[in-house]
Amino acid sequence: MKGNPVLGISRLGRTVVQCTSVAGFLGLWEGLVWLGLFPPYLLPAPTAVATTFVDQIGNGNIPRLLGYSLRHYALGLIWGVSLGVLLGLCMAWSRQLELVLDPIIALLRPIPPLAWIPFAIIWFGITTQAAAFLISLGAFYITLYSTYGGVKGIDWRLVDVARTLGDQSNWGIIRRIVIPAALPAILTGIRTSLGQGWMTVVAAEMFGIQGIGLKMLEAAGLLSMDVVMAYMAVIGLVYFGIDHTFRTVEDRLLRWR
Amino acid sequence: MRSTKLEVRELSKVFRTVEGREILALKDINLEVLDGELLCILGSSGCGKSTLLRIVAGLEQPSAGDVLINGRPLTGPGPDRGMVFQEHLLFPWRTVRQNVEYGLEVKGGPKTARAQECLSMVGLENSSEQYPKELSGGMKQRVGIARALANDPAILLMDEPFASVDAQTRSDLQAMLLTIWWGTRKTILFVTHSVEEAVYLADRVILMGSGSGHIIDTVSVDLPRPRYRVSPEFNDVRRDILKRLGFLTGE
Ligand SMILES: Nc1ncnc2c1ncn2[C@@H]1O[C@H](COP(=O)(O)OP(=O)(O)OP(=O)(O)O)[C@@H](O)[C@H]1O
Numbered sequence: 001m002k003g004n005p006v007l008g009i010s011r012l013g014r015t016v017v018q019c020t021s022v023a024g025f026l027g028l029w030e031g032l033v034w035l036g037l038f039p040p041y042l043l044p045a046p047t048a049v050a051t052t053f054v055d056q057i058g059n060g061n062i063p064r065l066l067g068y069s070l071r072h073y074a075l076g077l078i079w080g081v082s083l084g085v086l087l088g089l090c091m092a093w094s095r096q097l098e099l100v101l102d103p104i105i106a107l108l109r110p111i112p113p114l115a116w117i118p119f120a121i122i123w124f125g126i127t128t129q130a131a132a133f134l135i136s137l138g139a140f141y142i143t144l145y146s147t148y149g150g151v152k153g154i155d156w157r158l159v160d161v162a163r164t165l166g167d168q169s170n171w172g173i174i175r176r177i178v179i180p181a182a183l184p185a186i187l188t189g190i191r192t193s194l195g196q197g198w199m200t201v202v203a204a205e206m207f208g209i210q211g212i213g214l215k216m217l218e219a220a221g222l223l224s225m226d227v228v229m230a231y232m233a234v235i236g237l238v239y240f241g242i243d244h245t246f247r248t249v250e251d252r253l254l255r256w257r
Numbered sequence: 258m259r260s261t262k263l264e265v266r267e268l269s270k271v272f273r274t275v276e277g278r279e280i281l282a283l284k285d286i287n288l289e290v291l292d293g294e295l296l297c298i299l300g301s302s303g304c305g306k307s308t309l310l311r312i313v314a315g316l317e318q319p320s321a322g323d324v325l326i327n328g329r330p331l332t333g334p335g336p337d338r339g340m341v342f343q344e345h346l347l348f349p350w351r352t353v354r355q356n357v358e359y360g361l362e363v364k365g366g367p368k369t370a371r372a373q374e375c376l377s378m379v380g381l382e383n384s385s386e387q388y389p390k391e392l393s394g395g396m397k398q399r400v401g402i403a404r405a406l407a408n409d410p411a412i413l414l415m416d417e418p419f420a421s422v423d424a425q426t427r428s429d430l431q432a433m434l435l436t437i438w439w440g441t442r443k444t445i446l447f448v449t450h451s452v453e454e455a456v457y458l459a460d461r462v463i464l465m466g467s468g469s470g471h472i473i474d475t476v477s478v479d480l481p482r483p484r485y486r487v488s489p490e491f492n493d494v495r496r497d498i499l500k501r502l503g504f505l506t507g508e
């Protein structure tokens with residue numbers, strides 16, 4: 001077995017340490033609750049959370065509420081990312097557009113997405129659209145700037161090469177050179193949006209839109225902290241899955257690097 | 258009599274720097290290149306070789322003068338002129354085959370067979386699915402040549418394509434280029450700063466003055482091919498060129 005030259009620990013050894021560490025943490029936590037140091041409404045035991053988690057899957061709450069949340073998330077990301085990439089490309093391509101749009105975006109961007117909640121509710125009501133709107137804002141700014149930066153930073157000599165090969169139209173150059181060359185930056189922007197958007201989903205739903213966020217708020221009102229924590233676990237696990245999947249896709253798309 | 262393929266008339270190019278200073282990169286260039294001729298442009302760094310090639314490629318506008326191809330004025334870049342760049346400039350996100358297919362893709366229509374044919378010309382038929390990052394410097398230049406050949410351009414513009422590879426690879430690439438030139442009868446403008454390379458390859462060598470951006474002399478190389486770099490005749494031409502460039506004044 002090959003050891004890690006830096007840590008002096010093998011891969012298997014490291015996995016063992018990691019598992020032990022997590023098990024120890026959960027065990028300590030369980031022990032503290034079991035000794036009665038914390039009442040369950042302040043800190044539920046891991047075993048209680050696990051039981052609730054299974055119950056919430058069994059009674060259909062987790063699949064149903066997760067379905068709502070994922071719908072808000074997906075809609076918001078699709079709008080935010082597509083508009084962000086599109087406008088980022090246009091701004092980096094056209095100097096005029098850059099001059100006109102840059103100050104407006106610089107003005108609006110410092111306002112965090114959640115500060116738009118009152119307007120989201122007046123404009124869209126307590127609806128899927130309202131949640132999607134809030135999520136799309138964050139995704140929009142992030143992908144806009146990453147795309148813009150990515151396009152500005154590409155090796156423009158490659159455009160010369162394309163032109164000598166007969167590629168004359170702007171659209172041909174954008175499609176065959178600019179987008180693939182800026183793809184690493186665009187994908188980084190999308191990945192950052194995935195994280196920021198998932199946070200926004202939970203926060204936005206706490207204002208009354210059906211989904212995981214609202215469920216957590218309701219459960220907290222009843223002091224069912226085991227339910228709250230079961231949904232926190234859902235949030236963490238789902239994001240872990242999303243991020244992992246996206247990284248796999250990203251590695252595949254950028255295997256030329 | 259062979260016809261004139263490319264004509265450059267009274268060509269000048271002035272660059273304006275960011276601070277507003279003017280740089281005269283090319284001055285009163287006159288040039289006539291015959292159909293199927295292999296012309297080398299020889300000069301030291303900064304004398305305007307790349308600029309001349311970029312103007313012929315249509316990537317740069319001349320400040321004064323004309324470039325005529327088959328007697329018609331140049332309007333911009335086009336698939337009738339292929340260019341091989343000083344820094345290979347392959348598209349890193351495309352495989353070797355996809356790099357070569359680029360021009361064919363733009364034109365539309367079938368591409369795989371032609372790409373494969375061009376890769377065979379440069380001896381890379383077995384590396385078609387590799388990415389540029391996986392290639393050596395010499396292989397990258399071969400791909401660059403195959404990519405320029407794919408459109409079957411009448412004129413091939415080559416900007417110091419072999420300047421950054423080792424001596425052995427360079428002489429392999431030179432031999433390969435001559436084989437391709439022989440097989441396709443293309444007109445080639447080949448920029449170099451190596452006297453030896455120019456004498457080995459060229460029908461005719463254009464000498465550009467260092468830093469002045471103009472042509473100081475033209476030398477025809479009438480040696481039969483294949484040429485031997487160590488033969489006395491080869492060395493005579495080499496010495497002649499060095500003398501005209503202002504070296505060897507003591508002899
Ligand atoms: N885009 C540009 N803007 C300003 N000056 C330029 C530009 N391109 C080239 N020049 C200047 O024009 C002159 C000729 O440059 P060019 O690249 O044609 O030289 P070269 O003969 O190809 O040199 P090398 O052998 O180093 O490649 C140089 O002085 C260079 O600084």
Ligand SMILES: [Mg+2]
Pocket residue numbers: 306307308343416
């Ligand atoms: Mg140059």
